[in-house]
Amino acid sequence: MSVLQDSSMSVVVTPPDQRHEPVQPASQSWLIARLNPVSRFICPFVMSLPLFTTLDVVSASIQFAVVMLVLWVTGINPLVVFRRTWPVWIGAVGGFITIVLYGRTSGTVYFSWAAIVVSEGSLYLATATFLRVAAIAVPSVMFMLGLDPTDLADGLVQILRLPSRFVYGALAGMRMFTLLQEDWRALGLSRRSRGLGDGNAFVRMFAQAFGLLVLSIRRATKLATAMEARGFGGSTERSQARVSRLHTIDWVSYVVSLVIPLAAVTIAVVTGNWHSPLRGA
Numbered sequence: 001m002s003v004l005q006d007s008s009m010s011v012v013v014t015p016p017d018q019r020h021e022p023v024q025p026a027s028q029s030w031l032i033a034r035l036n037p038v039s040r041f042i043c044p045f046v047m048s049l050p051l052f053t054t055l056d057v058v059s060a061s062i063q064f065a066v067v068m069l070v071l072w073v074t075g076i077n078p079l080v081v082f083r084r085t086w087p088v089w090i091g092a093v094g095g096f097i098t099i100v101l102y103g104r105t106s107g108t109v110y111f112s113w114a115a116i117v118v119s120e121g122s123l124y125l126a127t128a129t130f131l132r133v134a135a136i137a138v139p140s141v142m143f144m145l146g147l148d149p150t151d152l153a154d155g156l157v158q159i160l161r162l163p164s165r166f167v168y169g170a171l172a173g174m175r176m177f178t179l180l181q182e183d184w185r186a187l188g189l190s191r192r193s194r195g196l197g198d199g200n201a202f203v204r205m206f207a208q209a210f211g212l213l214v215l216s217i218r219r220a221t222k223l224a225t226a227m228e229a230r231g232f233g234g235s236t237e238r239s240q241a242r243v244s245r246l247h248t249i250d251w252v253s254y255v256v257s258l259v260i261p262l263a264a265v266t267i268a269v270v271t272g273n274w275h276s277p278l279r280g281a
Helices: 030-034 037-048 057-073 078-084 086-102 120-144 149-158 164-177 180-193 201-229 248-270
Strands: 002-005 010-013 109-113 116-119
Touching (some): 030 248, 037 120, 037 149, 037 248, 057 248, 078 086, 078 120, 086 116, 109 120, 116 120, 164 201, 180 201
Antiparallel strands (some): 002 010, 109 116
């Protein structure tokens, strides 16, 4: 530990190798936190593919129940899952109501008024759609929460071999997207200081938006120049500051992500509940 002193004060500086900063967990689930960021992107995608081949209550409910159980066992309380995925439930309920009222009519008709027909078939189709949305969207959201964009970019470049120029450019653009609100506020204050902010609000908004566009283009030009200076897009291979690798737990997660939906669809087929999404109830 070194101390910098002068006549008025002393500043204590800790060497980098002695600093112990708490690491923020990537997820409340110890399983998800240990996965490579690329795996956290691939697993929910693989898990959702088999469900697109069927639209039934059995397969969707089985997969949703198993996913909730896995999340619970690995450290995420089901109440936390419901609280963090509330937009999914709003969309699922909206789809349920729409299909119940306007879905294909079949079987017993329970209610009919004008274009609204609630039947046995529409209720089944709405329930299956609700469960399928939950089974696909809930694990996708939970896997993505807490995902570090920089780690994901490293994985996309090193593991999936995507172009580094495109990936890191998108990462830099996403990082700078958070500056839009601050830039908008600064432009508004600048225009008001010049007496240009007291006119028509509609005209002022378009003029300020044009200024923000010009500022964004200038910043993008500087960013492109900086990336070129660091070797992005060159013919030689670039070194990586952070190494991204797949471990055993990643390969196990791929297998589990494929087995769960295949088992759910297989049970639906065996029990006679498999239903093609290309035809009505």
